Every structure is written in C-alpha cells, then in structure tokens.
Amino acid sequence: MGGHPLDRPVWSALTGRQAELAKVDGGALRMHPDFGLFAAAADHEPATLAALGRLVRAHGGEVGLVERFDPPPVPGTTVVKRALCWQMVAETLAEAKPAPFPIQPLTDADAADMLALATLTAPGPFFSRTHALGDFVGVRINGQLAAMAGERLRPDGFTEVSGVCAHPDHRGKGYAARLMLHVAGKIAERGETPFLHSYADNAGAIVLYEALGFRFRCEQVLTVLAPQ
Helix, strand or coil: CCCCCCCCCHHHHCCCCCCHEEEEEEECCECCCCCCEEECCCCHHHHHHHHHHHHHHHHHEEEEECCCCCCCCCCCCEEEEEEEEEEEEECCCCCCCCCCCCCEEEEEHHHHHHHHHHHHHCCCCCCHHHHHHHCCCEEEEEEEEEEEEEECCCCCCCCEEEEEEHHHHHHCCHHHHHHHHHHHHHCCCCCEEEEEECCCCCHHHHHHHHHCCCEEEEEEEEEEEEEE
C-alpha cells in the first residue's frame, strides 16, 4: 500500500508531519476528533481492520477514509456515505494580482466565527480545532467573517487547501477564489505543492480550481464510516 504520498493522503499526513494528531490502535489511526474525521489503516489485514473498527467505536461519531479504491468491510462499522472525489494539484498557480480587499490571518481568537461560518456553509468537515491544522486567512466585512480558506492535510512535500467558504450574503464577489490563491501561494513559497479535493460531480467548483492552476491528478474515494 505504498506509492506516492498523495495516493493515501490521510495515512501520509498522520504518519508524517501531523502524527501528533493521530490516535493509534495497532496498524490503524484516526485524526483526533476535535480536528477532523479522517482515518486510515496500514493494510487490509483482519487485525488492522479490527483495530480501525475499534477506533471508530471508541471515539464515537463518523470517520472518513480517503483512498484510491473502496475499502473492505470494517468490523463494527457501517458505511453511511460514499463519494467519488477528484484530487487536484497545482504545480503552477495562476498569477495572483493584488487583492482589492484586506486579507487577514485568522487565529484562535477567530475560532468561533470560523466554526460558525463552516457550519453555515458546509465546505467540508470542520470541527472545534480544524482551524489549527494549518494557516487560515479570511475577509471581514463590517466585522463579519465573510469568507475564509486554509490548510488541512499536510503529507511530506504537499499541503491541502481546504475550508474554503463564503457567507451567503457575500458570495459572487470573488472572496473565496482570491483567498484560495493566497493560501496556495503561501504553500508554494514554502517549497511545497498545493493540492485539494473536490467532489467529482461538482463541475462548477472544478472549473474554478482549474482557473486557479489546479489540475486533475487522480480519483479518490471518500468512505464515511459510523459505528454499527
């Protein structure tokens, strides 16, 4: 189950630069539930799958596997969602012109506003400490957090752009796209490659990502498991 680090982005991140966020049982691991729902297994041996099932049940709630192929059944769990995703990388980004609005770094002081915006707009799994997975930036309009974007999984040499969303009252103004480009640019400045995931049927989003410089790398399967 080796290969390119992005073939198994969750495993690569939680056994590498983000290992401190992993809860481990044998050959299985999952991200601390305050940060995210991601999980992965070293292999498909029965003992490893049993360990993954224990992690799901021990911490409650759902976990998400992001892999190139569908996983085998995991004991003690049930599949509650399956979705085909596009994994996209940006070897070369579109030119970033000066933003016509101030881009602000977001910190722990902004955590409540970030969680509220993510809960409202559902850009993807977002929990009480998701904002601490990497650098986040945002735009405030009259004090309200209007849009944000940030970082999530960080396999060696790569960082995922995620948490991209805009408040319904502030959509159509280019905030989210410009914030994405800002985040991706900072990742590239560190000598890493930005990447992201999009649902394969979200054609509108994919067109935007391509305009920013992201290109299709491979399909990934998101499998969400819950305790039986």
